[in-house]
Amino acid sequence: MGNHPVIAKKSGENRGSLHDNLIAENFKLGDKYSTDQDLGAGKATQIKRGQLKRFTKSTQNTGVAIKLCDGTVQSGSNLKTEAMILSQCDHPNIVRLFEVTKVNGQMSLVLELCDGGCVLDRLPYKESQASNIVRQICSAV
Structure with a gap:
């Protein structure tokens, strides 16, 4: 994983409000990330595979998953809740939240890309494999 801008801080640090942690209010997805593939969609969100466009020696050009909100009040509220929960998590078995942004005025999350497929x-x-999976799930919980 690269050293992308992170809003998720280590436990014990003052996190402030989610709005205070927004990286960019008028974020244009194409300015910072290139997107090359739709990864899926939910009821009110769309997920795209992204790549950080500009990186330095200290950041790896690691892929990300960008979760875009469709703009409905309910989906925006759900995404905000998801971002607040993920910003408090720091565990190798929980997807990392790198950024919370607004794309075209709608909230979006830039997440760690987990492209290994579904466990099912x-x-x-x-x-032995099943017990290892259950152990990892329990560790995250």
């Missing part, structure tokens, strides 16, 4: 896509599992 690899069924059936051996008992």
Whole structure:
């Protein structure tokens, strides 16, 4: 993972309000990230694969997942709640939140890209594999 701008701070630090942590109010997705693939969509969100356009020696050009809100009040509220929860999480088995932005006036999340597929896509599992997956889930919880 690269050293992208992060709003998720280590536990014990003053996080302030979510709005105080927005990286950019009038963020243009194409200014900072290139997008090359739709990864999926939910009821009120769209997820795109992105790549940081400009990177330095200290940042890796790591892919990200950009979750875009469709603009409905409900979806904006859900995304804000998701961002608040993720900003408090710091665990290797929980997706990292890099940035909270507004794209075209709508909230978006820039997340760690987890492109290994769905755990159910690899069924059936051996008992040892299944216990390892359950152990990782329990560790995150």
